Amino acid sequence: MTSRVPLSVVVPIKNEASNLPRCLGSVQWADEIFVVDSQSTDDSTRIAQQRGAKVEQFRFNGTWPKKKNWALENLPFRNDWVFILDADEVLPPEAEKEFAVAIGNAGNIAGYWINRRFFFLGRWLRHAYYPNWNLRLFRHSLGRYEKLTDLQTDSGDNEVHEHVVVKGPTSRLKCEMDHYAFPSIDIFIEKHNRYSNWEARVAAEGKGGDMLAHEHVDLKRSLKRFAKRLPFRPLLRFLYIYVWQKGFLDGREGYYFARLHANYEFQIVAKTYEYRNRSKRG
Numbered sequence: 715m716t717s718r719v720p721l722s723v724v725v726p727i728k729n730e731a732s733n734l735p736r737c738l739g740s741v742q743w744a745d746e747i748f749v750v751d752s753q754s755t756d757d758s759t760r761i762a763q764q765r766g767a768k769v770e771q772f773r774f775n776g777t778w779p780k781k782k783n784w785a786l787e788n789l790p791f792r793n794d795w796v797f798i799l800d801a802d803e804v805l806p807p808e809a810e811k812e813f814a815v816a817i818g819n820a821g822n823i824a825g826y827w828i829n830r831r832f833f834f835l836g837r838w839l840r841h842a843y844y845p846n847w848n849l850r851l852f853r854h855s856l857g858r859y860e861k862l863t864d865l866q867t868d869s870g871d872n873e874v875h876e877h878v879v880v881k882g883p884t885s886r887l888k889c890e891m892d893h894y895a896f897p898s899i900d901i902f903i904e905k906h907n908r909y910s911n912w913e914a915r916v917a918a919e920g921k922g923g924d925m926l927a928h929e930h931v932d933l934k935r936s937l938k939r940f941a942k943r944l945p946f947r948p949l950l951r952f953l954y955i956y957v958w959q960k961g962f963l964d965g966r967e968g969y970y971f972a973r974l975h976a977n978y979e980f981q982i983v984a985k986t987y988e989y990r991n992r993s994k995r996g
Contacts (some may be wrong), residue, residue, distance in 0.1 A: 719745060721745055722798070725767070727750065750772050826852070841960040852878060869908045874908075
C-alpha cells in the first residue's frame, strides 16, 4: 500500500529494548505511533525514536489512571482510530490491508476484536489459551479500559486483565497477533506474581467486571465468576486449560502451561485470603 493507514498505535512500555524492534517493525505502515514509557533505564527510548515513534513519559500515582487509560485521555491523537499493541506482541504483514479496510468501511462500528496466539517454550500454542480475543482497534473517543478496583494493587502501572469497553457495536478481524509474552519460565512466574496481586485485590473488593459482548471473553469471565465459589480452584484452572481447551494437544508445552496457570490460581486464592484477613484486622 502506498499511503499510511489512518491509525494511531499506542505501545506501553518499560525496559522493552529486546522486544521493541520486532513490535514496532510490524506497524511501520501506521500513520502515527506513540510509545508510552515509564522511565525506562535501557535503550527503549532510542530504539523507539529510531523507528519513528513519538515517546511520551507516564508517571504513575499508585492507583489510577494506569498507563493505557492515561494514554487514551491525554495523547494528542491525529487519527480517530487507535490500536493498543503491547511490546511483546507482533502484527502480521496482512494486518496493514485489513486494518485499512476495517477503518475505511467501519460505518457505525466502534471497535474490532483481534485474536492472538501465545509462543511458549519454543512453540505456538494452538489450543491452550487459544483463541484469545482482545478488543484493541477502536475509536479512541468511544473506548476506555474498565476500572475494576480503586485500591493499590502492587501489580505495576499498566493494565493487567482489564478489557476495553466501547460505546457502540463491535466486529472481528481475521488476522491474528503473535504474543511473545513468556520467553522463559522465570518471566512467566515474575509476571504472574504481579498479576495475582491484581486479581486478589479485585476479588477481595468483590468486583468482577461487566460482560463485554464477545462470546470467548464473556465465557471466560462467566467461568471465572462461577469458579470463585468453588473449592479446588487451582485444579479447575488446570482442567480448564488442559482438558476443556484441549491443551493436551499442545504436548508437553501445553501441560506445563496448564500447570503453571494452576499455580497462578493458587496464588490468587491465597492472596485473596490474605487481603481479606488483613482488612478484617484493620
